[in-house]
Amino acid sequence: KAGVTQTPRYLIKTRGQQVTLSCSPISGHRSVSWYQQTPGQGLQFLFEYFSETQRNKGNFPGRFSGRQFSNSRSEMNVSTLELGDSALYLCASSSNPGIQTNTEAFFGQGTRLTVV
């Protein structure tokens, strides 16, 4: 069974540009969550999608957006990049944590975004 796949693994962008990150969940998983990991703030929740609908949203500015497709693949977009957006972006998939609270989340290896 293939794991969670995130692409690209590494990315360097210039301040002001936009970026799109991709996440393919484990087959059969309908929930995809995104996290930002930085040394200072730790692991912060961005948003969660379930069956193409945003179910939860973290406390991030509107420059951060996401979507989920009918095959459960998800993308997140960051517009007008700032230096502080440099981080490891992690994606996690699970079957349906909203109903089954003992559901394990499976993480990808992340996309390392560097903004210069």
Add this chain to the structure above:
Amino acid sequence: GNSVTQMEGPVTLSEEAFLTINCTYTATGYPSLFWYVQYPGEGLQLLLKATKADDKGSNKGFEATYRKETTSFHLEKGSVQVSDSAVYFCAPLSGNTPLVFGKGTRLSVIA
């Protein structure tokens, strides 16, 4: 929403030392509790979990007991190895709330 307070590291131990990483949480409803581990260059992976009060989760020599009365889920291991060097995250999960993590505790084990 849910939140976690976790002891911040880094924690540096000698091989075979005893490990405790403290975790307390606030959560809506009756959460399940998880410990995830992140090895260098990797994403997070589930280490252990507990789904109700007084349950003990265990895996790879690590243990944690769900203490509802103190809202705690402390991680312990009797004898750490160099290969246990990683970042450890505690997380509650309840209802339709997202899985949120503490800041993580970096553990370094030296031979």
